[in-house]
Amino acid sequence: MKKIAIIGAGISGLYFANLLEMDSDFDYKIYEKRPTLNLDESYGIQLSVNSIKLLNKIGFKDLKAHDVSFPNKVNFIDAKNNNKICDIDITRFNEESNRYTTLKRSTLIKFFLNKVPDSKINYNIELKDVEYGEKLKVNFSNNLNENFDYIIVSDGVFSNTRSIIAGKDTNPKFLKSVALRGNIKTHNNSDISIFMGPNFHFVIYPVNKNKEYNFVSIIKKNLSKKQAEDEKLFKNNDFLQSLISQINQNAFINLNDNLENIKAFPIYVSKKLEIIKRKNVFFVGDALFSFPPSFAQGASQSIETSNDLFADIKNESDKYYRERIIKIKSVNCRSKLNHLAFNLKNPFFAFVRNISLKYLTKNERFLKSYLEKIYRN
Numbered sequence: 001m002k003k004i005a006i007i008g009a010g011i012s013g014l015y016f017a018n019l020l021e022m023d024s025d026f027d028y029k030i031y032e033k034r035p036t037l038n039l040d041e042s043y044g045i046q047l048s049v050n051s052i053k054l055l056n057k058i059g060f061k062d063l064k065a066h067d068v069s070f071p072n073k074v075n076f077i078d079a080k081n082n083n084k085i086c087d088i089d090i091t092r093f094n095e096e097s098n099r100y101t102t103l104k105r106s107t108l109i110k111f112f113l114n115k116v117p118d119s120k121i122n123y124n125i126e127l128k129d130v131e132y133g134e135k136l137k138v139n140f141s142n143n144l145n146e147n148f149d150y151i152i153v154s155d156g157v158f159s160n161t162r163s164i165i166a167g168k169d170t171n172p173k174f175l176k177s178v179a180l181r182g183n184i185k186t187h188n189n190s191d192i193s194i195f196m197g198p199n200f201h202f203v204i205y206p207v208n209k210n211k212e213y214n215f216v217s218i219i220k221k222n223l224s225k226k227q228a229e230d231e232k233l234f235k236n237n238d239f240l241q242s243l244i245s246q247i248n249q250n251a252f253i254n255l256n257d258n259l260e261n262i263k264a265f266p267i268y269v270s271k272k273l274e275i276i277k278r279k280n281v282f283f284v285g286d287a288l289f290s291f292p293p294s295f296a297q298g299a300s301q302s303i304e305t306s307n308d309l310f311a312d313i314k315n316e317s318d319k320y321y322r323e324r325i326i327k328i329k330s331v332n333c334r335s336k337l338n339h340l341a342f343n344l345k346n347p348f349f350a351f352v353r354n355i356s357l358k359y360l361t362k363n364e365r366f367l368k369s370y371l372e373k374i375y376r377n
């Protein structure tokens with residue numbers, strides 16, 4: 001029986017563990033840096049059909065219908081006057097029980113944990129070093145060491161394990177943008193709505209059928225390296241208020257007293273696509289590559305990477321990185337383009353964007369090449 005170490009209990013690591021649970025050829029352990037996983041978070045996540053199809057393989061469609069939402073459209077709205085510009089019918093990408101889904105992140109994590117025994121997860125622990133031989137000897141932060149056949153690195157965008165394996169600093173870069181998250185009280189629409197303003201956009205969608213809505217805004221912010229790394233700044237009330245006012249000044253919706261559970265954090269993305277090759281050590285999810293969030297594909301791609309890697313290990317083939325590079329490039333250029341287009345400051349460029357969006361969102365060829373190619377492959 002092959003032994004696998006999974007480093008990081010996030011979306012990609014836990015999906016990988018679920019696949020291993022269904023296969024008796026493997027034994028595994030998960031190593032998570034945090035003391036516990038947050039199962040109360042009310043923030044949301046959008047999952048497109050490409051990942052829903054893979055989640056359904058491990059029983060996702062049996063989740064209580066009440067705990068998920070199936071939006072029909074993505075609405076594009078001018079944040080300043082609340083006027084709808086156009087929409088995309090996202091049901092056109094659905095296939096039977098594989099439907100575009102929004103839910104709470106914590107609902108997804110709980111679903112993953114359902115099939116992973118507690119004894120498989122070690123908390124408060126990090127990988128410190130690997131000795132390469134017949135087996136991979138992993139030294140952990142608690143002075144323990146253990147032998148494995150494979151290491152799956154799934155410790156997210158700030159992957160310290162990636163730097164250790166690469167033997168150099170592989171830190172991500174600050175996107176000069178900040179995310180503001182929360183739950184919005186006064187909203188009543190079961191679709192996904194993208195409100196575009198100067199130097200910001202925000203997205204609202206339901207996270208279940210209980211009238212709970214996720215609010216997430218991406219705000220351009222030219223912080224210094226020191227400021228971006230300052231955790232206290234992101235918890236500071238004045239700083240949070242300044243982000244809210246930046247939106248309020250240019251939005252029809254007033255966010256004052258309308259948001260709860262507010263949290264802000266800097267957005268980091270991968271500097272470049274660099275495949276680190278070490279025998280039997282593989283990277284998945286954000287540890288492999290982290291995209292700008294404006295295409296809402298990070299989690300879906302994390303699930304895809306884990307699925308493809310598992311198939312590669314199982315079939316002893318070596319297609320994983322070759323095929324991933326192509327997909328990463330496609331998703332990354334769309335994510336960067338969305339990030340640019342959704343936050344346009346110049347009114348003329350915003351006007352041209354709106355006209356283009358009206359046309360493109362009804363153009364078959366565009367929808368097929370820009371969205372279907374990612375959602376259906």
Ligand SMILES: Cc1cc2nc3c(=O)[nH]c(=O)nc-3n(C[C@H](O)[C@H](O)[C@H](O)COP(=O)(O)OP(=O)(O)OC[C@H]3O[C@@H](n4cnc5c(N)ncnc54)[C@H](O)[C@@H]3O)c2cc1C
Pocket residue numbers: 007008009010011012013031032033034044045046047125126127154155156157158159160161179216267284285286287293296297298299300301302
């Ligand atoms: C504002 C914003 C909105 C987003 N919205 C969406 C969306 O709607 N849809 C979507 O598809 N994607 C979205 N994403 C992207 C998505 O959240 C990520 O791509 C996804 O969570 C990555 O999963 P992961 O498993 O690679 O990493 P994570 O989910 O970050 O998990 C990494 C895990 O590793 C642990 N860890 C960290 N370091 C170590 C270490 N050294 N040792 C052991 N464990 C460690 C962490 O504690 C964590 O549990 C969004 C991102 C942002 C910033």
